[in-house]
Amino acid sequence: MRDLAVDQWDNGCLTNFAPDPGGRAVQHLPAEILDQFAGSSGWGDASVIVPWELYLVYNDLAVLAEFRPMMTRWVDFAAERARTRSHPSRTAQAPHHEFVWDGGFHWGEWCEPDVDEEAFRTADHGAVATAYLYRSASLLSRICALTGHPHDAGRYALLAANTLNAWHKEFIADDGSLIPNTQATYVRALAFGLVPDDLRAATADRLVELIRAAGTHLGTGFLATPYLLPVLADTGHLGVAYELLFQDTAPSWLTMIDRGATTIWEHWDGLDEHGTPHASLNHYSKGAVVSFLHCYTAGIRLREDSPGYRHFEVRPQPGGGLTWAEAELDSVHGRTTSQWHITDDLFHLSVTVPPGTTATATMPDGRSFTAGPGTHVDSCGA
Secondary structure: OHHHHHOOOOOOOOOOOOOOOOHHHHHHOOHHHHOOOOOOOOOOOHHHHHHHHHHHHHOOHHHHHHHHHHHHHHHHHHHHHHHHOOOOOOOOOOHHHHHOOOOOOOOOOOOOOOOOHHHOOOOOOHHHHHHHHHHHHHHHHHHHHHOOOHHHHHHHHHHHHHHHHHHHHHHEOOOOOEOOOOHHHHHHHHHOOOOOHHHHHHHHHHHHHHHHHOOOOOOOOOOOHHHHHHHHHHOOOHHHHHHHHOOOOOOOHHHHHHOOOOOOOOOOOOEOOOOOEOOOOOOOHHHHHHHHHHHHHOOEEOOOOOHHHOEEEEOOOOOOOOOEEEEEEEEOOEEEEEEEEEEOOEEEEEEEEOOOOEEEEEOOOOOEEEEOOEEEEEEEEO
C-alpha cells in the first residue's frame, strides 16, 4: 500500500501495479497515452478496499489514518472523471450522468470467458466503474467517520448516494433486469448492495438462470469471481455455488487442476485443450475462491461490527457431497479452528475460540450458541 501511495499521481490517478517501474514520472506522458492505460476502476479502488480489509482483520485504525489521504485523492479523481468524461456511445445527457463513471481507461471485468479482450478498450465499462465508485465512496465515508473527519464522511456519503441513484437509473431496466446482462453484473449488484431489497431475490434468480444457460459454468472475470460463490450462498443458492466449485469442464477451477496447473491462471483457459498457453499462468484473482472454503465451507467469518475477530461467527455450510472440512485462522487474538465431519447422518462440529474472544456458532440446522474461549463440540442432523 505504501508503494501504491508513493506512486499516486498529482491528480489522484493510480496505475495498474505497485511499485510502478515508471514511478510518478509516468504522469507527464502525453494525455492521449495516459488515457490508454491508467486510472482503471477496480484496480485503483484497491487503494480504499485493501486498507479497509486490513482494518477489519487487525482492528488497526492507524492503517486507515495512514492511507486516508490516498483514498480521498483516488475517489475525488474517480468522481471528477465521472463528472467530466463520458463514453462515446452516451450521446444524450441526463442530470444523473455526472455520477456515471463511463469515461477514461478501464480494464472492466477482465478475462470473462468467451469475451473478446481486444474490444475492452472501446467497450462501455460504466456499469463496472460506477459500481466501484459507489463502493469506494461508501467505504471512504465510513473510514472518514472512524478517523475523525465528519465533514468528509458526509461528503462521501452524499457522493455514494448520488452514485447509487445513477446506477439504478442507468443499469436497472424497467422490468428489474440488469444492464449489461452478464453474470458479473448480477454478482456485483448483489455483493455491493446495488439493487433495492425488493429486487434481491429476483436478481439472484436471474444470476442462476445465466449460470444454467451457460451449462452450469461461471461467466465472471477478475472483479466478480471472488464474490460469485458467496453471493449464491447468501441468496439461498448454496447448491449452485457447490456445483460451480466442483465443475470440471471449462471454464472452471478444476479444469486448471486437470490440465496440470500448480498456480492460478489469468485466463480460464490459460492452457487450452490443446496444451497451448495463454497469458499469465500465475495470476491470483480467480484464486480468491479459497475465501469461500474458509468462510462458508469451514464457516469462519469476520463480523464488520467487531473488527479484529473480537467476536466472530462460525457458520459452516456443507454441500457438494463433502463429508468433512477443517480450517484454522491465526487472528490477532490467537488461533481459531473449525472442524466438522458427517457420519451416520449426523453433523459434528468442533470449534476452538481464542482467549479474550467470543464466537456465535451456527449449526446447519439453524441452531446457534455462543462460545467463549476454549474448544466446543456440538452435533445435529445432517
